[in-house]
Amino acid sequence: MLDATDGTLAVRARDGDVHAFEVLARRHGPLMRVFAGRLLGSDLETDDVVQEAFLTAWRRLGDLEEPAHLRAWLMRIVSNRSIDRLRVRRDHDDVDEREPAAPRSQAPDRVVEARLQVDAMWTALDKLPLEQRRCWLLRETAGYSYAEISEALGLPLSTVRGQLARARSFLMTEMEAWR
Structure with a gap:
């Protein structure tokens, strides 16, 4: 089964063969993970996005018109899932909430002033x-x-x-x- 083409495995998976889908997941999962990681800019959500993409693919295997083009179809799904994550992140991320402002003593003008003062002391x-x-x-x-x-x-x-x-x-x- 490991030597079977994507098209053959996709047809078998569509017919309910879980092992065929597992082979496809192992074959294309690493590429999907790298792709999602690059889109998201972080590995924190990558595994979740790839898992969601595989769940979507499993549910929609019947919608796949050309089983031979499975890789492109999977990549489109992972791309859409990644973009969905980016949209959600953009709506809710607030830099001020994630990282508090630096104390006034660490403000650039204060840092420069302190360095000048130390230089004057030396x-x-x-x-x-x-x-x-x-x-x-x-x-x-x-x-x-x-x-x-x-x-x-x-x-x-x-x-x-x-x-x-x-x-x-x-x-x-x-x-x-x-x-």
Whole structure:
């Protein structure tokens, strides 16, 4: 039965041979699935559409005028079912309901502003003397305590405090425009 033509299998299926229809489904199902997937743009509904197409084909086998043209007939059915799904989807899909708007902090203008502010901060940091920059980075980005900075850089604790105070004062002045 696997070697039989589509026309022969279609005639047998029309006469109620379930096995003949099963062979046709296995033969043409993969092509129908790919076709439906391409039309729908997603694999989520593809299996349902192909299954509906086969159910329609089974019920309407008596309407098939040319059994030899079974593949084209099946493809027309799956195409119509896919288009029906797209119409239903278009009527009911609302982008706002599917995905909430991004928070205001992630709006493009805010993102650009934040990036510009970070760039300005790095530019200001580059202007600091090396010791002040090292102390500030360890404190503000790594979260080191004054004692840990003192130990890491081999500086007296009072020097670390002074370096950080001067760095903060300088950065406040440099970043004034960003307040």
